[in-house]
Amino acid sequence: MYDFHLHSHFSNDSTASMQSMAEKARSIGLKGICFTDHYDLEYQSTEINFEFSYDEYLDELNNLKASLPEGLEIYSGIELGMQPHLSTKNEALLKGKNFDIIIGSIHCVGKKDIYDRSFLEGITEDEGIINYFGDMLKCIDNFKNFDILGHMDGIRRYLYNKDESFSLDVYEELIQSVLSKLVHSNKGIEVNTAGLRYGLSTFHPLPDILKLYRTLGGEIVTVGSDSHSPEYLGYGIKNALATLSDLGFKYYTIYKDRKPIFIKI
Ligand SMILES: [Zn+2]
Ligand SMILES: [Zn+2]
Incomplete structure (x- = not known):
């Protein structure tokens, strides 16, 4: 199993060292991990800066x-805002x-900022969600230099009643448009299991969204815990793979040198 x-x-x-993450990965028997550190230019909060020295x-x-003994594959990545x-x-x-x-x-x-909910100031949640997918579409249209769209329905975490007011049916047109563009440009989505840690009913994205992605011809799905400390490394990945399998996916994906490698589930 890989945590990507x-x-x-x-x-x-x-505050986790790379070493501590790798040690944890070995101890739980992962085959490989990919560091995907934050780089968010103009992050809209004065509290924190998400940039690092390459x-x-x-x-x-x-x-x-x-320094690592053989047996754990290490990949380099970035989570680009x-x-x-x-x-x-x-x-x-x-x-x-x-x-x-x-x-x-x-x-x-x-x-x-989404995290502190300032994106909802003065508007309804419904408008906030529409703005979120609207920005996503503009990003996908204008910027091609990425492989995977991260936590596609991550907005669910930051709604007032968690994801109770969110379902695929309500936002299907926007979501389908995002997924179609990804499929046509050979880009993928990820199953991000962190949603479970934030009190959501399922990981990101909803299984209904994964199903729609597959129906549209999507085959590229990476899987990651989005852990920020060794404690949560690999969290929920087994379940995520089981869900992918139930939905008819035969493979999940890792990347090397920006090229997808398909791993049998
Ligand atoms: Zn993120
Ligand atoms: Zn992340």
């Missing part, structure tokens, strides 16, 4: 690879940097 979404201290909301990141990653106005800046940021995978995630809507 996790953070280390290069993300400013984590050189220091590579140094620690390479030291880790050199996408906002509609950042396409050119994000493109420039990635220049000259090599990652195995780029996860593109939406953490801000309308230049407002």
Whole structure:
């Protein structure tokens, strides 16, 4: 099993060393892990800065690879914060940097933070959700340099009643539009199991959304815990794979050098 979404201290909301994550991965028998540290240009909060030194990141990653006994595969990635106005800046940021995978995630809507719910100020939740998928569509249209769309319905975490007011039927047109664009540009989605830790009924995205993605011809699905500490590494991944299998997926995906590799479930 692989965990393809996790953070280390290069993300400013984590204090975990890469070594501690790798040790945990070995202890629970994972085959490989991919570090996907946050890089969010113009993150819309003054509290935290989600940027890191690529050189220091590579140094620690390479030291880790050199010090590890055989048996655990280590991949390099980034979780890139996408906002509609950042396409050119994000493109420039990635220049000259090599990652195995780029996860593109939406953490801000309308230049407002999702995490602290400022994206809902003065509007209804319904409007907030529509704005979220609207920004997502603009990002996908204008920026192509990513492989996987991160926690596609991550907005569910930040609604006032968790995800009670969210279902595929209500937002199907927008969601289908996002998924179709991904399928046609050979990009994938991820099953992000962190939703379970945030008190949601299921992981991201809803199984109904995964089903729709498959119906539209989507085959690229990575799986990750989005853990920010060793404690949650690998969390829920077995269940996620079982759900994918129930939905008819025969493979999940990892990436090396930005190319998908399909792993039998
Ligand atoms: Zn994220
Ligand atoms: Zn993450």
